Amino acid sequence: MIASDLRSGVEQLGEMIAEASAIVPFTGAGISTESGIPDFRSPGGLWTRNRPIPFDEFVANPDARDESWRRRFAMEPTFAAARPGRGHRALASLYKAGKIPAIVTQNIDNLHQMSGFAADHVVELHGNTTYARCIGCGRAYELPWVRQRFDTTGAAPDCADCEEPVKTATISFGQAMPEDAMRRATELAQQCDLFLAIGSSLVVWPAAGFPLLAKNNGARLVIINNEPTEQDDIADLVIRHDIGETLGPFVGN
Template sequence: MNSELKRMIDEASRVVVFTGAGISTESGIPDFRSPGGLWTKMAPIDFNDFLRSAALRREAWRRKFEIDKTVQQADPNKGHMAIAKLVDMGIVAHVITQNIDNLHQNSGVPPEKIIELHGNGTYARCLDCGERYELEEVRAIFDETGECPECRACGGFIKSATVSFGQAMPEREMRRAEEATLACDLFVAIGSSLQVFPAAGFPIIAKRNGARLVILNREPTDLDSIADLVIHDEIGPTLAPIAMLN
């Protein structure tokens, strides 16, 4: 157990956890941004290109369904479960996440405690009216016709409910994340390279507002120098004893 991290959590009155891809790699989900990851082999489709090109919309959905073969097999790991227990104990107030895999929800964290900065890849929405669509329905139409379905309510484009490159960040979630960050006295960044802005700005905001900052990541980050505690180690084995998981 990392005794210093446990002491800081015990001393805090309001903890916010911030998670990135590193926590989900321990569940077998690849980190697309890392060297050798999917995005180094296949450039992401920009949001504006998705809007302008039917061919690129088809390609986006083809890639989505291919990636889901891996993502949908993943289960929450000890890191997710430890965070869920700390939320249940009233120690962690909110979980701000860059991840789109729904593993925090699957681990038992109440949806209202989770702030998804980059959306959620387990369902889709119409870009115009916001109607929700389950992936199974979209997949059935795509497999049968080879085309991307249009919204039955308004005829708009249906897209995975994630934030693509070139797409605006969700205003409500960004506002919630800022409010949670400013209200905490301990901010724990877990499994994030802290290079993707504006999401990576929240640890800086917390630190400038007087909160203590902990960074738990296997590799060094650009913000290590401002953190009160830096742990370069595996996430699940580090957090599980602190949450007293068996």
């Protein structure tokens, strides 16, 4: 059911939240645009300006690794300045109230952790861009370490332990999805009674399968997104309005 207007949508959402005992939010890039982080597919989004670099290209091509890090460093002021928006803060309020056991996100910006979620309760399907990791042994690196070596040598660094390439701790196209995160997201989707898909186009699989999984296991499904999605027709409620305005009333509740 598509909400006729924002007010009715917020009222219906509030009723569903009040009735739910286990809410699982599933967030995409749309929740972070209010924080100044551009999304990927919309006009002006990141992928309209730069072609994504697939994982196999990153591994095989030093020039691709250099370009990947140049792009990340160019985005550093944007990520460093970003603060949780109303959507993040509203979900954190519900989390602190005991309504949300954990959150599943496609985002890589660390804003859910900044809003008040414990890191262990943020299931990151696509990783995290605020630090780096060796693709060989998995050793974690802080970004200043990477930047210092990149600026000194002019090339993307390799791991100090195993000499394999170091990349942001994100999941690139063609890279295997994190098994633990996928398992936890599956369990959360199966066990919740209200699933909130927020700011996701629901076109990137397998992540886009979680709303359907939750619905098939008896949960009510709410989709909050400015644009239509392919799963709108199975949702119990669809709110096509700004995420901050939609979730703002729940901040502090």
